[in-house]
Amino acid sequence: MFIFLDKIFFDQEQNFTVLTKIKDHQPWTVLYISIFYFTSISIGALFFLGIQNVSKSGWSVIIHPIMEEISSFIPYGGGMILIILLLNTMDIVHIFHWMDADLYNPISLKYDEIIANKRIFLNIPFFLIRSIIYVLGCSFFYLNIKNISCSLYISHSLNDYKKLYFRSIIFVIFFSIISIFMTWDWIMSLNPHWFSTLFSWYVLSSFIITGISTITIVSIYLHKNGYFPLFSESHLHDLSKYLFSGSLLWTYLWFSQFLLYWYGNIPEEITYFIKREEIYNSIHFWMLIPNFLIPFFGLISSKSKSNYKIVFSLSLILLIGHYIDIYNLIAPDIHEGIKFCVFEIIGSLLIIGGFFIYILFSNFNKRKLNSSEGNPFFQESKNYKYPHI
Template identity: 70%
Template sequence: MNKKIIISMIIIGFILILLDKKFFNKKIYNFSKEEGKEIKYEKKENEPWSGLYISIFYFTSISLGALFFLGIQNISNSGWSIIIHPIMEDIASFIPYGSIMIFIILSLNTLDYIHLFHWMSPDLFDPISLKYDKIIASKKLFLNTPFFLIRSLIYVLGCSFFYFKIRKKSHILDQTHSLNDYKKLYFISLIFIIFFSIVSILIAWDWIMSLNPHWFSTLFGWYILSSYIVTGIGTITIISIYLNKKGYFPLFNKNHLHDLSKYLFSSSLLWSYLWFSQFLLYWYGNIPEEIYYFLKREEIYQSIHFWILIPNLVIPLFGLISSKNKTNPKIVFSIAFTLLIGHYIETYSLIAPDVEIQFGMSEIGSLLLIGGIFYYILFSNLNKRKPNASKGNPFFQESKNYEYPYM
């Protein structure tokens, strides 16, 4: 991708954030009811931080999904995907940057500079205060600022560590062609899969679900993990098709595309299954504390949680169910791009209703700004790639000559 386009995205995004009238300080008031009395209290303006938080989380989740998918390929000894491993690594290169940006926003919350996380207000834990919240106070053992920041720091450092470690082991393997180094790559990937399987659930609880501390879902962590996988595979597919079309990725062919399309298809179905599992269980239970999550999105955002099923389930289901379509670059590219749009809307629907914002210039600007940074880092890493990348992997020749048996 032309660097001028990427830099233009970053500049336009920054300008849109500055031009948004919500960027300037203003007072916003919320109302709560205590003992039958309506209490008015000032709430801090969260723009442009809310839009930035949504975009940073979205692009970081793409990178995490790509690294998770790469780890799965490594520990399963998959031969077909070896030539695509460098692309997976480069998509994952945003992890250190994105996770640090998220940590900065979380730190600004703890300093009370911004107020995305409502539960961080000390008045909610004080029984004497008019703002005292019994439900939030009962979760103080888990939802307290020091422990929250420590957990977040573990997520940031842990995911960044495994990204650098896997990348380093992969580069060493390219140079040595050693089976011993391949085993080391296998081992570190295995540890990462175990680590991330646990941490991804905690990230979902801390960085998204705690935005609305009255609501909880036992499926939520797995639901968010499935979204990581879909967006990660979708981005891998788009970049692979794009590089192949430009002539920079000649080893990539319809056989590899077919397998990527299968993963894209199956991961979108997995996400849909978890979406329906969560929704139907709550609809059947009809418990006010649970269904409020869906009612809020229905009333404020015109049932956004239902509309996201069109790009995230309906289009990939009917578009990729045909084996012939799975090998058509134009169709697969369009569906993968649609899924990325759909999952941005999903990320927005997860966060925006709980921080009480409406989509505007600030959100568009944040998407362009963070998206521009993401693609700048991605293509900078791709440009540094050596032509012999992944040739040290013992399955490289199998991947190079791969043919899907039923094509």
């Protein structure tokens, strides 16, 4: 009888401990996912802007202020990520498993040889230094590019345009390098036993798609409300082509990673897919629907690419699909994987998303949407007409 009662109390205590552990870390996890998601949108928009400046694309010049203001969340999102990382180092939050000092101690029962062998890269001081470089670097280039762009609006100077051009080149090179380490640190290090050589490119493609989707949604919204009259179906058509090609790039990288791992069938590699299949019922396959199939068939027609309602809806679907992708990348690798809780996800999205929208539109109130007039290609962009529309 006593043994039976002891077992009941032990089971209840164990269940309570597990539940407490989940409750302690799940809100932080979904909050971290939302912060990373909205920060990636801003970074993707800035990277897309840098590409437009470097390639001297004339069609997109009138949309540059939209891209710059969407990028304005970078310092805030980056700062919040740094706070969560600091809370991890202080043992208040336990998202990054490898930060446990016992994993590196050969005497400890928790000793992990694989993680210990990565100590040169996975150590807290170096990790924080790298993260600070990512945040400060992206924030610096955002502020610098925006300031030069504002100066160009006033001066109409060719020298200012050259500064914008060369600063964008430096940023594209800088981000092409740090994006590799950023995704390793902020996502892939959540599971130090697993690695992928395609992972950084895969996440970068998601950055670009979510950035362009947000640029498209904001542009359509402002245009429909009469604040952005220069935006036309021709500009929408070109943005739609980027959405279409971006979704194909993401799918290609998704398939390349999956195909190589499935064909190799190496346990330490396929555990990435097996874990997600067990926790979320093969969510890594289902998310192909919003991220590939719907955009593919929805944007394959040239007429669809210039339809405001269709492109707006598909951009929104892509944003939802890539949130699921980010969630799928992060959540399963924290402890034994957190359960999918709709209320916590919606709450974190409302908090961080609301802050993101507030920053975005408060900046629009302080700035004219025709502030790219000083750009030498402004008239080309203003009069841009896609031939088949």
